[in-house]
Amino acid sequence: MNIPINSKDVTPRIIKELTNTLKLIPGIGPKSARRIAFFLINQPDSYLKNFANILTKLKSNLIRCSFCNVVSETDPCSICADEQREKNKIVIVRHSLHLFALEQIKIHSGYYFVFDYQIFSASEITNDPEYKKPLKMLLKRVEYLLKESNEKLEIIFAFSANFEDEALLLDIKKALTEKFDGKIVITRFAIGLQPGSDIDFVDEFTLEQSYKSRQKT
Ligand SMILES: [Zn+2]
Numbered sequence: 001m002n003i004p005i006n007s008k009d010v011t012p013r014i015i016k017e018l019t020n021t022l023k024l025i026p027g028i029g030p031k032s033a034r035r036i037a038f039f040l041i042n043q044p045d046s047y048l049k050n051f052a053n054i055l056t057k058l059k060s061n062l063i064r065c066s067f068c069n070v071v072s073e074t075d076p077c078s079i080c081a082d083e084q085r086e087k088n089k090i091v092i093v094r095h096s097l098h099l100f101a102l103e104q105i106k107i108h109s110g111y112y113f114v115f116d117y118q119i120f121s122a123s124e125i126t127n128d129p130e131y132k133k134p135l136k137m138l139l140k141r142v143e144y145l146l147k148e149s150n151e152k153l154e155i156i157f158a159f160s161a162n163f164e165d166e167a168l169l170l171d172i173k174k175a176l177t178e179k180f181d182g183k184i185v186i187t188r189f190a191i192g193l194q195p196g197s198d199i200d201f202v203d204e205f206t207l208e209q210s211y212k213s214r215q216k217t
Helices: 015-021 030-041 045-060 096-105 122-127 129-149 163-180 206-214
Strands: 089-093 112-116 153-158 185-190
Touching: 015 030, 089 096, 089 129, 096 112, 096 206, 112 129, 122 163, 129 153, 129 163, 153 163, 153 206, 163 185
Parallel strands: 089 112, 089 153, 153 185
Antiparallel strands: none
């Protein structure tokens, strides 16, 4: 007797919901999502409760620093509140994650700015109010540092060499040069000079070298 092949997916719905949610995380494919889901299923209740608790608090416990735009528990963040840092250098990163990675390797003793902005159309950047918000913050921050240090400010871009970051870098550079020409020097990380190089995937050593061998742009 032939047993009919039952192709119906018998995975419980809650597991499917969990794997579908996990799949949205960058770098997590369907297989990894299933593996994480089954890892979670096998954990004690106390672990899961703690995990759920952290997820619930994640957003409510974080704010944006009104000086550098990084996600932080305080405003100003601990870096902007630190008066001992060098006031003649500022690194512009695309995401808070990149700021934390740079702080970890202790290579930069100046300040930072997180230019968190999602580009939808490169031709419309300058008219987008969502772009104007971080730009206004950055111009204010640069103005403040110039006043405080009384010397030329080096503005260092830690951007990737992809289409989005390149388009954004050009627009920010234009706005900075228009307002502060002669008072600033604009440089960029070496990693952003290679086509296709992505700052998300570099190790600490490359990040450090990239900072040290930054070039004028
Ligand atoms: Zn800050």
